[in-house]
Amino acid sequence: MAVERRIKEEIQKEIEAMGRDILNSIHNGVVAVDRRGIIVVFNKTLQRIFNCTEEYAVGKHIREIVPYTGLLKVLETGKSHIGRKFTIGGRIYLTNRTPIIRNGRIIGAVGVIQDITELQSVVDELQSVKDLKGTLETILDSAYDGLIVVNRDGMVTMVNGAFSTLLGTSPDQIVGRHVTEVMENTRMHIVAQTGRPEIGDLQRINGHDVVVMRIPIIKEGRTIGAVGKIMFKDVSELNALAKKINSLYSELAYYKDELKKYREAKYGLDNIVGNSEAIKRLKETTRKVAQSNSTVLIRGETGTGKELFAHALHMESCRRYAPFIKVNCAAIPENLLESELFGYAEGAFTGAKKGGQVGKFELANGGTIFLDEIGDMSLHLQAKLLRVLQEKEVERLGENKTRKIDVRVVAATNKNLEELIKKGKFRADLFYRLNVISLTIPPLRERMEDLEPLVYHFIGKYNHEFGVNVTGLAPACWNLFRNYHWPGNIRELANVIERAFNVVEGNTILVQDLPMYLQKYGRSGKVLVKQQTLQALLEQTEKAAIKEALSITKGNKAQAAKLLGISRAWLYQKIEKYHIEV
Ligand SMILES: Nc1ncnc2c1ncn2[C@@H]1O[C@H](COP(=O)(O)OP(=O)(O)OP(=O)(O)O)[C@@H](O)[C@H]1O
Numbered sequence: 001m002a003v004e005r006r007i008k009e010e011i012q013k014e015i016e017a018m019g020r021d022i023l024n025s026i027h028n029g030v031v032a033v034d035r036r037g038i039i040v041v042f043n044k045t046l047q048r049i050f051n052c053t054e055e056y057a058v059g060k061h062i063r064e065i066v067p068y069t070g071l072l073k074v075l076e077t078g079k080s081h082i083g084r085k086f087t088i089g090g091r092i093y094l095t096n097r098t099p100i101i102r103n104g105r106i107i108g109a110v111g112v113i114q115d116i117t118e119l120q121s122v123v124d125e126l127q128s129v130k131d132l133k134g135t136l137e138t139i140l141d142s143a144y145d146g147l148i149v150v151n152r153d154g155m156v157t158m159v160n161g162a163f164s165t166l167l168g169t170s171p172d173q174i175v176g177r178h179v180t181e182v183m184e185n186t187r188m189h190i191v192a193q194t195g196r197p198e199i200g201d202l203q204r205i206n207g208h209d210v211v212v213m214r215i216p217i218i219k220e221g222r223t224i225g226a227v228g229k230i231m232f233k234d235v236s237e238l239n240a241l242a243k244k245i246n247s248l249y250s251e252l253a254y255y256k257d258e259l260k261k262y263r264e265a266k267y268g269l270d271n272i273v274g275n276s277e278a279i280k281r282l283k284e285t286t287r288k289v290a291q292s293n294s295t296v297l298i299r300g301e302t303g304t305g306k307e308l309f310a311h312a313l314h315m316e317s318c319r320r321y322a323p324f325i326k327v328n329c330a331a332i333p334e335n336l337l338e339s340e341l342f343g344y345a346e347g348a349f350t351g352a353k354k355g356g357q358v359g360k361f362e363l364a365n366g367g368t369i370f371l372d373e374i375g376d377m378s379l380h381l382q383a384k385l386l387r388v389l390q391e392k393e394v395e396r397l398g399e400n401k402t403r404k405i406d407v408r409v410v411a412a413t414n415k416n417l418e419e420l421i422k423k424g425k426f427r428a429d430l431f432y433r434l435n436v437i438s439l440t441i442p443p444l445r446e447r448m449e450d451l452e453p454l455v456y457h458f459i460g461k462y463n464h465e466f467g468v469n470v471t472g473l474a475p476a477c478w479n480l481f482r483n484y485h486w487p488g489n490i491r492e493l494a495n496v497i498e499r500a501f502n503v504v505e506g507n508t509i510l511v512q513d514l515p516m517y518l519q520k521y522g523r524s525g526k527v528l529v530k531q532q533t534l535q536a537l538l539e540q541t542e543k544a545a546i547k548e549a550l551s552i553t554k555g556n557k558a559q560a561a562k563l564l565g566i567s568r569a570w571l572y573q574k575i576e577k578y579h580i581e582v
Pocket residue numbers: 271272273274300301302303304305306307308309372412413414457490491494
């Protein structure tokens with residue numbers, strides 16, 4: 001009997017040991033308590049979770065080890081807790097707690113704990129992907145443009161409401177089918193294979209001519225599908241857009257042109273060509289007076305370079321980084337000129353812009369305002385201008401508020417202001433106010449030494465613009481130019497040369513390239529009549545011919561002499577005589 005009992009005890013011990021081994025080798029944490037809540041089982045996984053040994057835990061009340069345990073509630077109620085989550089040390093656990101029942105009585109409770117931290121992060125990620133998919137579907141569906149998506153095999157995976165409406169069916173009739181089954185003439189399945197986008201293709205869908213784009217979906221370098229988008233539901237939409245773009249283009253060209261003019265207009269003293277004493281003196285005076293704020297009146301015939309000097313004054317002054325605003329007083333009707341100069345308040349008159357308009361004086365604040373053709377300003381505006389010059393403040397039309405301004409005024413005219421004063425057409429007080437500093441630019445015919453540098457200046461300019469290589473004028477041209485009286489001054493000269501560039505055939509501008517009126521002038525005999533002496537005329541022609549020959553031969557004197565039919569020694573003598581630079 002004793003042997004048998006010992007064997008039974010041995011077996012019992014073996015079973016208990018086995019049970020403990022099983023409990024200790026499972027991945028989940030296991031804890032069991034008796035009816036009083038005393039711990040009887042506390043496996044290895046749990047020891048790790050709670051950082052506590054089995055020896056320490058077993059025999060202790062569960063509350064000592066797990067203060068907020070739900071096992072006691074299970075003992076009390078006999079009801080299981082399944083799938084409860086809790087967190088320890090930043091990890092997430094899932095626990096199932098069940099009562100242990102023997103003979104219908106609760107004799108204890110067991111808790112099984114599972115670490116679900118990794119699983120939870122996968123679940124979270126899945127949830128955010130689900131949310132994103134939902135958002136994407138909502139966006140796709142509410143998009144005004146029709147959209148369709150196919151996978152690499154050309155099967156439709158997504159389509160939005162706008163697209164399915166165009167096809168005359170619902171999205172669930174489209175998704176899952178091959179794109180060729182739902183749409184005629186489609187190339188979506190081809191783009192999904194080739195990976196080459198197709199943009200702006202014309203396609204007929206369900207009787208509508210639409211403009212589409214097909215873009216491949218590329219992932220990690222591989223084409224995995226394609227997305228199609230209706231760019232224009234109706235070709236007429238495209239026509240309207242094209243018209244709009246065209247008009248925007250011409251607007252852009254206009255502004256580019258204006259900007260170019262504005263930039264080009266930023267002339268400094270270095271851009272004023274001329275070696276005559278008059279020009280040298282004017283440049284010197286400009287440099288000196290640029291620093292003051294006094295009003296400047298620039299006088300001279302049309303085309304003499306008054307505007308050029310106004311710019312140079314601005315560029316030489318410390319106002320150069322502030323605006324330079326030009327107003328042509330002759331080009332703008334009087335009623336508009338007033339609002340142009342002084343601005344207006346909202347509702348100042350019928351047709352006034354909303355928010356009113358800033359006047360040129362305000363725009364020029366800190367800089368210079370150039371009042372061109374001041375002689376053409378009406379007496380009413382002259383009075384207003386005088387007030388602005390005296391008070392240094394402006395008042396917008398329809399507004400009872402004055403605004404301080406700091407503007408340098410430069411005015412120009414080709415009219416005889418003294419005569420206009422006598423006739424009562426120009427205010428004497430304004431004249432004195434404007435004429436604080438006066439710059440008078442002589443006409444070209446009074447400074448003919450500037451002709452040559454000006455001609456070469458314009459040749460250089462138009463060579464650049466036309467992309468050609470004109471080197472000079474034929475001697476007969478020079479002769480004509482030197483004798484002509486240039487009523488339009490430098491502007492006329494520039495225009496004559498520009499015109500010649502349009503018709504010139506070689507590298508030299510000939511008389512036949514000049515405008516008709518100049519050619520006639522050349523034939524009229526005035527050229528010779530005006531010449532002081534025959535000797536002077538001969539010398540001028542000789543000098544021009546030598547320069548021309550040298551420019552044709554690119555400075556090669558031997559070739560130039562040959563061209564002119566003279567000896568080399570003779571050419572050397574002439575070069576020295578006329579101080580020709582080679
Ligand atoms: N000394 C110069 N050097 C280079 N270009 C000049 C010179 N003088 C005038 N020009 C050019 O001649 C043209 C006419 O000059 P600008 O407009 O300054 O004359 P203006 O006297 O203001 O004429 P208007 O009285 O008709 O307004 C411009 O293209 C200008 O660049």
